[in-house]
Amino acid sequence: MLNDPRSHGLWEKTAPAAPVTRALDGNVCADVVIVGGGFTGISAALHLAEAGRRPVMLEGAEIGFGGAGRNVGLINAGMWVMPDDLPGELGDVHGERLLDILGNAPRLVMELIERHGIACELERNGxxxxxxxxxxxxxxxxxxxxxxxxxxxxxxxxxxxxxxxxxxxxxxxxxLDMRAGTLQPLAYVRGLAKAAIAAGATIHTASRVTDYTRSGSQWTVRTEGGSVTAPWVIVSTDAYSTGPWESVRREQVHLPYFNLATRPLSPHLLSAILPGREGVWDTKEILSSFRMDRVGRLVFGSVGALRNTGRAVHVAWAKRALKRLFPVLGTVEFECEWFGKIGMTDNALPRFHRFAENVVGFSGYNGRGIAPGTVFGRTLAQLVLGDIGAADLPLPLTDPKAPAFRPLKELYYEAGAQIAHFADERF
Structure with missing residues (x-):
């Protein structure tokens, strides 16, 4: 994507084409402006359009450019935090609400895929x-x-x-969590976008927001090519936030994560490795994950960035790790490689923000983007529609708050993953 083979790797190679979109050119009015074309923003656009509203989305690059198009593709229920710990972090009301909505979030993903006929390699085997x-x-x-x-x-x-x-x-x-499953994430988010457009939403790509101002009850959100004026703004840029809502990016510590995909495995190997096509991740602090795509490529990932010295270190480690896990694989060669960044909040929990009156958004998937993004997009749409109020949200509305020593923590994560992977299984 954007001529970078390591941005979306296998997913860009195998996803159906994105719907045709264009950059914003001129000044338009809408019922809602949505900033960011990932799971949250497109889910919000779809649900708003299906309710008869006129949402206009502004995406700075392409649909699924951020974490939505780069992740492993696990449709998980819940968050990293232990279920019993959520009420202690958020209070009994919000803690239990969040557990309920996230526990059922994979179901919404699968229902949308079925209803809109989205071709995204869905596997329901947990x-x-x-x-x-x-x-x-x-x-x-x-x-x-x-x-x-x-x-x-x-x-x-x-x-x-x-x-x-x-x-x-x-x-x-x-x-084993049977609520969960796997999918092709870029195919899913592109399919959601097609459904949103069919329902009446407008999506502009290559339309990075430069600023926004208020006049009376209306907000005007500007790009280099034009502006959109509406009474509501939904900010769904998350870890890739820049410009007016860069505070969302500053609130998060970026954890780099890479994925490598083998060539399609033989039928014999497919009968021995993940025969049920579950998605897998482990309990290590520097965790690993693996899953199969539809044609039998083994997708293997871990913490780290495939840039500078990191690429050689992480690829070599992955070959050693796969040889230990699956000796039957023999010599492993990778067909695709890519990486992105996970936005981590200081308590590993998501946040809803009110940036100004009628300007709301989300921060911090903490590595759980597909199901939470989809259900939170619907939740923000319900807030705009008036179906729920702020007091009914699964999270309190808060202001962004930057963690201490964020740049040092990000450097530590990237360098630490290199050191760990260089040493792992060598010494």
Whole structure:
């Protein structure tokens, strides 16, 4: 994307074409201006258009340019934070609301895919959170118990069953979550965009916002090519925020994450590695993830950036790690490689923000973008429509707040991942 083969990798290679869009040229009026063309913004546009409103979206680059088009493609329920910890972080009301809405978020994703016929390689066979060592097993056992007490369809699997499902004996157990699944993320967000346009939304790409001002009850959001005036603004730029809402980017510590895709595996290998097509990630602090795409490419990822010295280090580590996990693979070569950035808040929880009257937005997927992005886009649309009020939101409306030592933390994450991957399985 934008002539960078390491921005979206396999997803750009295999996704259906994006809907035809153009840059904003001139001054227009709308019911809502949406800034940012990822899961949140496009979901909001779709739900607003289906409710009879006229949303206009402004995307600075292309549909799915940010995290929506670069992530692993796991449709997860919940967040990284343990379920029982959310009420302590957010209070009982918002904590339980957030657990409910995020626990059911994968269902909304799958319903939208079905209703709009989105071709995005959807797999409904769940995800496996795999335990590394006894500490990892203790973690997923506690997580399973907390979700089960809330009635969630999650199951704790032992090492033998985990090995059968993953194809490796590296794990002491796993947590199977049948609410979850996998998809091709860029294909999904492009499909959502097509559905939103068909419903009446207008999407302008290559239309980076430069500023916005208010006159009476109306906001005017400007780009180099024109402006959109509307009574409401939804800001959905998240980790890739620049310009007037750069405070959203400053609120987050960027964690780089890369993915590598093999060539399609043989039928014999596909019967041994992830035969059920679950998505997988582990409990390591510098975690790894893997899943299959529709034609049998193994997509393997971890923390790190494929730039400068990082590319050689991370690719070499990935080959060693795959050889350890799956000796049957033999020599591994990668067909595609790409990376992006995960926006982490200081408590690993998402936030809703009120930037000004009738200017609302979201911050901090913390590595869980597909299902939360889709459901939060719908939630922001419901707020604009008046179907819910601020007091009904699953998160309180807050102001952005920058964490201490953010640049140093980002440098630490990128450099630390290189050091860890260079040393891993060498010494």
């Amino acid at each position: 995800t496996l959170h795999c335990a590394v060592g006894e500490a990892g097993l203790k973690e997923i056992t506690e997580r399973a118990g907390q979700w089960q007490r809330r009635g969630a369809p999650v199951t704790l699997l032992d090492a033998v069953e985990t090995a059968k499902r993953t194809g490796t004996a590296a794990y002491t157990g796993s947590l």
